[in-house]
Amino acid sequence: MSQTQSKAxxxxxRSQAGLADVVAGNSSICFIDGQKGRLVYRGYDVAELCEVxxxxxxxxxxxxxxxxxxxxxxxxxxxxxxxxxxxxxxIMVLKLLPRRATxxxxxxxxxxxxxxxxxxxxxxxxxxxxxKCTRLISRMMMxxxxxxxxxxGKDPIAPWEGKTLAYNFLYMRDGIPPSADAEQAMEVxxxxxxxxxxxASTFAARVVASTMSDVYSAVxxxxxxxxxxxxxxxxxxxxxxxxxxxSPQNAAPVVKDMLSRKQKVPGFGHRxxxxxxxxxxxxxxxxxxxxxxxxDLERIYETALRVEEVVTTNTKVYxxxxxxxGIVYRAMGIPSDLFTPIFALSRAVGWTAHIQEQWADNRIIxxxxxxxxxxxxxxxxxxxxx
Amino acid sequence: MSQTQSKAxxxxxRSQAGLADVVAGNSSICFIDGQKGRLVYRGYDVAELCEVxxxxxxxxxxxxxxxxxxxxxxxxxxxxxxxxxxxxxxIMVLKLLPRRATxxxxxxxxxxxxxxxxxxxxxxxxxxxxxKCTRLISRMMMxxxxxxxxxxGKDPIAPWEGKTLAYNFLYMRDGIPPSADAEQAMEVxxxxxxxxxxxASTFAARVVASTMSDVYSAVxxxxxxxxxxxxxxxxxxxxxxxxxxxSPQNAAPVVKDMLSRKQKVPGFGHRxxxxxxxxxxxxxxxxxxxxxxxxDLERIYETALRVEEVVTTNTKVYxxxxxxxGIVYRAMGIPSDLFTPIFALSRAVGWTAHIQEQWADNRIIxxxxxxxxxxxxxxxxxxxxx
Numbered sequence: 001m002s003q004t005q006s007k008a009x010x011x012x013x014r015s016q017a018g019l020a021d022v023v024a025g026n027s028s029i030c031f032i033d034g035q036k037g038r039l040v041y042r043g044y045d046v047a048e049l050c051e052v053x054x055x056x057x058x059x060x061x062x063x064x065x066x067x068x069x070x071x072x073x074x075x076x077x078x079x080x081x082x083x084x085x086x087x088x089x090x091i092m093v094l095k096l097l098p099r100r101a102t103x104x105x106x107x108x109x110x111x112x113x114x115x116x117x118x119x120x121x122x123x124x125x126x127x128x129x130x131x132k133c134t135r136l137i138s139r140m141m142m143x144x145x146x147x148x149x150x151x152x153g154k155d156p157i158a159p160w161e162g163k164t165l166a167y168n169f170l171y172m173r174d175g176i177p178p179s180a181d182a183e184q185a186m187e188v189x190x191x192x193x194x195x196x197x198x199x200a201s202t203f204a205a206r207v208v209a210s211t212m213s214d215v216y217s218a219v220x221x222x223x224x225x226x227x228x229x230x231x232x233x234x235x236x237x238x239x240x241x242x243x244x245x246x247s248p249q250n251a252a253p254v255v256k257d258m259l260s261r262k263q264k265v266p267g268f269g270h271r272x273x274x275x276x277x278x279x280x281x282x283x284x285x286x287x288x289x290x291x292x293x294x295x296d297l298e299r300i301y302e303t304a305l306r307v308e309e310v311v312t313t314n315t316k317v318y319x320x321x322x323x324x325x326g327i328v329y330r331a332m333g334i335p336s337d338l339f340t341p342i343f344a345l346s347r348a349v350g351w352t353a354h355i356q357e358q359w360a361d362n363r364i365i366x367x368x369x370x371x372x373x374x375x376x377x378x379x380x381x382x383x384x385x386x
Numbered sequence: 387m388s389q390t391q392s393k394a395x396x397x398x399x400r401s402q403a404g405l406a407d408v409v410a411g412n413s414s415i416c417f418i419d420g421q422k423g424r425l426v427y428r429g430y431d432v433a434e435l436c437e438v439x440x441x442x443x444x445x446x447x448x449x450x451x452x453x454x455x456x457x458x459x460x461x462x463x464x465x466x467x468x469x470x471x472x473x474x475x476x477i478m479v480l481k482l483l484p485r486r487a488t489x490x491x492x493x494x495x496x497x498x499x500x501x502x503x504x505x506x507x508x509x510x511x512x513x514x515x516x517x518k519c520t521r522l523i524s525r526m527m528m529x530x531x532x533x534x535x536x537x538x539g540k541d542p543i544a545p546w547e548g549k550t551l552a553y554n555f556l557y558m559r560d561g562i563p564p565s566a567d568a569e570q571a572m573e574v575x576x577x578x579x580x581x582x583x584x585x586a587s588t589f590a591a592r593v594v595a596s597t598m599s600d601v602y603s604a605v606x607x608x609x610x611x612x613x614x615x616x617x618x619x620x621x622x623x624x625x626x627x628x629x630x631x632x633s634p635q636n637a638a639p640v641v642k643d644m645l646s647r648k649q650k651v652p653g654f655g656h657r658x659x660x661x662x663x664x665x666x667x668x669x670x671x672x673x674x675x676x677x678x679x680x681x682d683l684e685r686i687y688e689t690a691l692r693v694e695e696v697v698t699t700n701t702k703v704y705x706x707x708x709x710x711x712g713i714v715y716r717a718m719g720i721p722s723d724l725f726t727p728i729f730a731l732s733r734a735v736g737w738t739a740h741i742q743e744q745w746a747d748n749r750i751i752x753x754x755x756x757x758x759x760x761x762x763x764x765x766x767x768x769x770x771x772x
Contacts, residue, residue: 017411017749018596018749018750018751018752019408019410019751019752019753020749020752020753021753021754022408022753022754023753023754023755023756024405024753024754024755025403025755025756026755026756026757026758027755027756027757027758027759028757028758028759028760029755029759030755030757031757031759031761040761042759042760042763043759043760043761043762043763044763044765048765049765052765052767053765065759067765067766067768067771068768068771069768069771069772070768070769070771073768089482089483089484092482093479093482093499096475096478096479097475097499097502098475098502098503100507101502101507102508105498105501105502105507105602106502108498108501108602108603108606109495109498109499109501109502112491112494112495112498112606113479113483113495115491115494115495116483116484116487116491116492116495117484121486121487121491122488197754197755197757198752198753198754198755199752200593200594200596200597200750200751200752201597203593203751203752203753204590204593204594204607207586207589207590207593207611208586208590208607208610208611208614209614210404210586210611210614210616211586211587211611211612211613211614211615211616211617211618212614212615212616213610213611213612213613213614213617214610214613214614216491216494216610217494217609217610217611217613217614218610220494220498220606220607220610221590221594221606221607221610221611223603224594224599224600224602224603224604224606224607225593225594225596225597225599225603225607226597226599227597227599227600227603228594228595228596228597228598228599228600228603229597229598230596230597230598230750231597231599231750232597271750271752272754363403363404363406364404364586364616364617364657365404365405365586365589366404366405366406366584366585366586366589366657367405367406367407367408367409367410367584367589368407368408368409368410368583368584368658369409369410369411369412369413369415369416369583369584370409370411370412370413371412371413371414371416371417371583372412372413372414373413373414373415373417373428373429373451374414374428374429375417375426375429376429377428377429377430379430379434379435379438379439379453380453381438382453382454382455382456382459383456385453385454385455385456386455
C-alpha cells in the first residue's frame with residue numbers, strides 16, 4: 001500500500017466519532033435509502049408491508065429472510081401464542097420492584113429475569129434460538145402490560161388467544177377490546193419499528209452477541225441502549241412539545257423561536273435520512289384517521305401539521321418516525337412512558353434478527369481506542385501526593 | 387479527495403470484520419502496548435500497581451485520572467463501605483431465580499434490579515454518577531457472594547467493615563478469614579482485570595451509554611457481553627484443560643495433539659498482545675506462591691508451566707491473562723463458575739470509567755451496515771407462495 005493510501009486509510013479509521021458512516025459489517029436484513037427516503041426489510045418496502053402484512057409475518061420475514069407459506073406460518077404463529085404467559089416468579093419480581101422504577105428500567109430487569117426462566121436456556125442450536133426469540137416477543141408484551149397493571153394497582157389482565165399482538169397489547173391495558181382502526185395502527189407501529197439497521201440498540205445487541213453470549217443478554221443490552229433519551233424517547237418529547245404549543249396558531253412563533261436559538265425540534269432529522277422518514281408518512285395517515293371526531297386529538301394533530309410545515313420550510317430537516325407516532329399512541333390512550341417499551345417490543349424482532357445474523361458468521365466485535373492519556377507516570381506513596 | 391484515496395478509505399472502512407483494528411474513539415484510560423506486552427492505566431504500569439496499590443485506589447485512578455491524596459481517598463473509601471449491603475428486595479429477587487440459572491445470568495438480572503433500587507436513579511450529575519459507580523462495585527460483590535450462598539442453601543454472610551473488597555469477597559463465601567497471601571492475590575486479580583481498553587464488554591457499555599442511558603443499563607449490557615464464552619470464561623476452560631491433562635508428563639502429547647488438529651489452546655493468544663500478556667506474568671508469580679505445600683495444586687501448576695512451554699516453543703502464541711488466573715482462584719477454593727463474575731466485578735471499574743469518559747464528550751455510537759440482501763421483492767399473498 002502506498003503512503004498516500006495508508007494516510008487516507010488512517011484518516012478514515014480515526015476520524016469517525018460515534019462510528020458515523022463506518023461500515024461495521026454486512027447485513028441482509030434491512031436497507032435504508034437515506035437519499036430517497038426508503039426503508040426495506042429483506043427486499044420488501046416497509047410501507048407496503050404496513051398495508052398488506054402483519055407484525056407476526058414481518059417477524060418471520062426478518063428472522064428467516066423470506067415470507068412464510070401457510071404451512072410454515074402456522075407452527076410459527078403457535079410459538080407466539082404458546083408463550084402468552086409469564087412465569088409466576090417473574091410476576092413476583094415485577095411486584096418487588098419499586099414504584100419509582102420507570103417502565104424501561106422494569107423491562108430491562110424483567111427481560112433479564114425471563115432469561116433465567118427460559119426453558120431453552122443454555123441451548124444454542126438454531127431451533128432453540130428461534131423458540132427463544134418468539135417466546136421473548138410474546139413475553140415482552142406480557143411484561144409491559146403486566147407491570148403497567150401492577151403500577152396502577154390492578155391485577156394483570158390475561159390476553160385473548162387467537163388475537164394479534166397489537167390487539168392484545170391494547171386489550172390488556174384495561175380489558176377493553178380495541179377498535180379495528182386502533183388495532184391496525186398498533187400493528188403498523190410494530191411493523192414500522194421492527195428494524196432499522198445498525199442503530200445504537202441493535203449494534204449493542206450485536207456487540208453482546210458477538211462474544212457468543214445469549215439472546216436475553218443481547219436483548220437486555222439493547223433495551224438499556226434504547227432507554228437512552230438520544231435513542232428511544234423522542235416521540236415522548238414530541239408529544240410534550242405539541243401539548244406545550246397547544247394549538248396550530250401557536251406553532252409558528254414557538255418553533256421559530258426554537259430554531260432561532262438553535263434548539264433541536266424533537267421528531268425532526270435523522271443521521272441517515274436526508275428527506276422525510278418513510279415511517280413518518282405512514283404514521284401521518286394513521287394519526288389523521290385516529291384523531292377524527294375527538295376535538296382534543298384533532299387539535300394536536302393540526303398543531304403537528306403546522307409544526308412540520310414551519311420546520312421543513314425553514315430548515316432542510318424532515319420529520320422522522322417519532323414525529324407522528326406519539327399522536328397515534330395518544331389517540332389509543334397509551335401514556336407517554338409506554339412509548340419506548342412498545343418501541344422495544346417491536347425492535348426486539350430486529351434485535352433478534354441481527355443477533356442470529358451475527359452468529360451465522362461471527363467475529364467478536366472489539367475495536368481499538370486511540371490512547372491520548374499520560375505515559376510513564378511514577379507511583380508516589382499517598383503521604384507524598386499533593 | 388482523489389479517487390485513489392477514496393478507494394483506499396472505502397476499503398479501510400469496509401474490510402474490518404469485528405471492527406478489528408478500527409479506532410472507535412480516543413481514550414485516556416488504558417493503553418495496551420501489544421508489541422512490548424505492557425498494560426498501562428492512566429499512565430501507570432499495571433504490574434507496578436499490583437505491587438504497590440490496592441483495588442480501591444486503582445478504581446479511584448481509573449475513574450478520576452490521578453491517584454488520590456489522603457483527603458480525597460477517605461470519603462471515597464467510605465462510599466464503598468457504605469454500600470456493603472443489598473436492598474432486601476434484591477435478596478428476594480435472588481431467591482426467586484431458578485437453581486439452574488448460572489452465576490452470570492443471576493448477576494445480569496441482579497445488577498439490572500439494583501438499578502431499580504439505586505437512590506440516585508435518574509440523577510445524571512457527575513457526583514451522583516460517581517456515587518452510583520462506587521455503590522455498584524460494593525453491591526456487585528455482595529450480589530455474587532449472596533447468590534453463591536443462596537444456591538448452596540445458606541444465608542448470605544455479612545461483610546467485615548474496614549476490610550478490603552478482596553478480603554470480604556473471600557470471607558463472605560464461607561465466613562472463614564482468608565490468608566494474607568490469598569487476600570493479596572485476590573487484590574491483584576481485581577487490579578489486573580479492571581480495564582483493558584475497548585474489549586467487547588467495555589465497548590458494549592460505551593454503545594449503551596452513548597444513547598445517554600444510565601450506568602446500570604450500560605453495566606448490565608457489559609455483563610451480558612462478558613458472559614459470552616469468547617470473552618469471559620476462558621480461565622474456566624484453562625482449568626478444565628489442566629484438570630484433563632492432570633500431570634506435567636501428559637502435557638506435551640495432549641497439547642501437541644491439539645495443535646496438530648488446529649485446536650485453540652485456551653489461555654493463549656490475544657487480539658492485541660503479540661507477546662506474553664503482562665498480566666499472565668504477574669499471575670504466574672501469585673500462582674506459584676499460593677500452590678506451595680498443596681500437592682494437588684502444585685501438580686496443576688507444574689502442568690500449566692509445561693503446557694506453556696510446549697505451546698510457546700511450538701507456536702508464536704503466548705499466554706494471556708486467563709492462563710494462570712484459574713489456578714489462583716482454584717488455590718483459594720473458588721469454584722470455576724465464579725471466575726467470570728469476579729472478572730465482571732473487577733472490570734466494572736473499567737466499564738464505569740469508560741461510561742464516564744463517553745459522557746464527557748458524547749456522540750451516539752451508530753455505525754452503518756453494508757446491505758447485501760435482495761432488493762425489489764414483490765409481496766405475494768400467502769395462498770400464492772411456494
